[in-house]
Amino acid sequence: MHVVVNAAMSADGKLSSRRREQIAISGEADFERVDRLRADSDAVVVGVGTVLADDPHLTVKDETLRGQRRENDRPANPARVIVDSSGRTPPDAAVLDDAATTYVCLSEAASVERRAALADRAELVTAGDERVDLLRAFATLQEQGLEQLMVEGGGELIFSLFEAGLVDELRVFVGPKIIGGRDAPTLADGEGFVADFPSLDLESVDRLDDGVVLTWRVADR
Numbered sequence: 601m602h603v604v605v606n607a608a609m610s611a612d613g614k615l616s617s618r619r620r621e622q623i624a625i626s627g628e629a630d631f632e633r634v635d636r637l638r639a640d641s642d643a644v645v646v647g648v649g650t651v652l653a654d655d656p657h658l659t660v661k662d663e664t665l666r667g668q669r670r671e672n673d674r675p676a677n678p679a680r681v682i683v684d685s686s687g688r689t690p691p692d693a694a695v696l697d698d699a700a701t702t703y704v705c706l707s708e709a710a711s712v713e714r715r716a717a718l719a720d721r722a723e724l725v726t727a728g729d730e731r732v733d734l735l736r737a738f739a740t741l742q743e744q745g746l747e748q749l750m751v752e753g754g755g756e757l758i759f760s761l762f763e764a765g766l767v768d769e770l771r772v773f774v775g776p777k778i779i780g781g782r783d784a785p786t787l788a789d790g791e792g793f794v795a796d797f798p799s800l801d802l803e804s805v806d807r808l809d810d811g812v813v814l815t816w817r818v819a820d821r
């Protein structure tokens with residue numbers, strides 16, 4: 601399995617404002633880059649916080665890219681994966697429509713009622729007691745044939761994936777905005793590291809729109 605984390609952040613490292621409202625950080629050229637990355641992936645992964653804040657669809661937008669996937673005997677859109685320990689995903693969320701298969705990764709703490717509300721709309725993966733055990737959940741996804749995973753956030757999930765040692769590559773568009781705010785989400789939130797910090801090897805730097813795309817490989821992966 602190869603896991604790529606992709607994100608757009610402001611020049612000061614924020615994913616959105618302290619209100620956690622979606623902010624346009626990048627432009628059309630970066631949107632096209634992200635669409636190509638989605639089209640190259642077997643699945644797109646987000647945390648439930650992203651679903652609740654943005655209600656994303658997580659599909660490939662460009663018809664040509666969808667057509668290329670079909671020509672290669674793949675579904676038009678990659679699968680979608682939500683990491684959602686307690687089952688907070690709304691049953692009417694856009695990511696649960698029939699445009700692609702959706703997996704919801706739950707912990708044992710998710711109630712029977714919430715599981716029942718999601719079971720008709722998604723494939724449920726249970727791993728972990730109070731929180732999703734990402735190693736076990738991703739192993740299950742790999743058993744389903746999902747080898748190339750693209751992670752689109754948010755910061756809590758990204759930190760947890762680095763903590764679990766699951767990230768192979770990090771791609772970040774850094775845009776020309778300052779957002780600020782000590783409570784605004786950053787690329788990797790969560791508890792944060794105090795030792796054994798993950799190290800990255802810079803692979804490329806590409807100017808795009810009025811920002812820059814940085815591509816790192818995770819060292820020793």
